[in-house]
Amino acid sequence: MTVNGSAAEKRNKVKFGLYLINNISTSFNPESMKKSTDYASAYDNVAQYLIDWILIRGSTGNPLQTNLCLNYDEEELYALGQVYLPNSESFLYKQGDVFPTTQERYFSLSRTGIPFQIGLDIPLNNKWSVGLNYYQSRSFHLEQIENQDYMTIDTLERIPLSDGKNSLWKMYFLRTYEERTKTFTFQNMGVEASLEYELLTKSKRLSLSPEVGLSLGFLKRKLKEEIELYGYNRCLFPELLWPDTPLDIYRELRESEEIEESSSKFKTRFFAGINVEFYLDRFLEIFCTARVYNKRIIQEYIESSVLNEFLFDLKVAQFLVFVGVSFNISAIF
Numbered sequence: 476m477t478v479n480g481s482a483a484e485k486r487n488k489v490k491f492g493l494y495l496i497n498n499i500s501t502s503f504n505p506e507s508m509k510k511s512t513d514y515a516s517a518y519d520n521v522a523q524y525l526i527d528w529i530l531i532r533g534s535t536g537n538p539l540q541t542n543l544c545l546n547y548d549e550e551e552l553y554a555l556g557q558v559y560l561p562n563s564e565s566f567l568y569k570q571g572d573v574f575p576t577t578q579e580r581y582f583s584l585s586r587t588g589i590p591f592q593i594g595l596d597i598p599l600n601n602k603w604s605v606g607l608n609y610y611q612s613r614s615f616h617l618e619q620i621e622n623q624d625y626m627t628i629d630t631l632e633r634i635p636l637s638d639g640k641n642s643l644w645k646m647y648f649l650r651t652y653e654e655r656t657k658t659f660t661f662q663n664m665g666v667e668a669s670l671e672y673e674l675l676t677k678s679k680r681l682s683l684s685p686e687v688g689l690s691l692g693f694l695k696r697k698l699k700e701e702i703e704l705y706g707y708n709r710c711l712f713p714e715l716l717w718p719d720t721p722l723d724i725y726r727e728l729r730e731s732e733e734i735e736e737s738s739s740k741f742k743t744r745f746f747a748g749i750n751v752e753f754y755l756d757r758f759l760e761i762f763c764t765a766r767v768y769n770k771r772i773i774q775e776y777i778e779s780s781v782l783n784e785f786l787f788d789l790k791v792a793q794f795l796v797f798v799g800v801s802f803n804i805s806a807i808f
Contacts (some may be wrong), residue, residue, distance in 0.1 A: 488595070488599065491593045509582065521714070524753070540558070540561065566631075576626065585616045587613065620655075640655035682754070700733065728784050760802075765794075767794050
């Protein structure tokens, strides 16, 4: 096999390379973020939990009387709570306040795709050339699954009693089961421009070129969220009236919602590196490039959750190595 010309004879080249070092990573640990809480576990049933936390603990003083009962309203059962308080006392909660009974949160983290770079080398003369590249990292997929069963104060009314000393706080409760799935996708991509200088001008097989350049990158974040809300349309407390029947039977799908959004963070870095190429023939070359950037990028994303916010971080590497092949356009055409 012969090689026409030398490494010093600059040629237009299309280059394709794969990263040997991950150019994007995270320290997020899905296992440590899992959580499951049953707020009503210390009580015999959810009704007792409501009486304690909402009716009794919701008053600023000792209530004179509290009760929670099931009432029919338009052929459906709802929970009605009542608390008698002296006029000088007040009720702490308001309409719309939510009281969870159970909450669960699970995460899974996966990676897809192959990190690569593709570009074009354009010679300026026998020693200098300009490189233009597009790069793309692997995609991180973070799936967040949350389930919660909660009570909401649907209506709240204060009724002064005839004795002028006491008041009756009357409220209705609604019970909802919520399933929420969020899928976050993160990826780093961008373009780079470099200036290369040929060191080995006499070699016909090997090229050694230091380089400096500018990287313009984007950290992309996409969110897809699906929310399903279930209500207990037959009875608010089926476990009290039908203790041997699974709760799922009394759930009716009331609302389903999908949300999609995307955002990106623009990042700029300078780099220096060295490029080594081995010429197989006049058409094909193998190259290896090592680069060091002037800074390491760490981007933190604060994500929402029914169980408090959590932090997801991405790190873009400061040192990278990738290998690939290049094709001589001049020789082909």
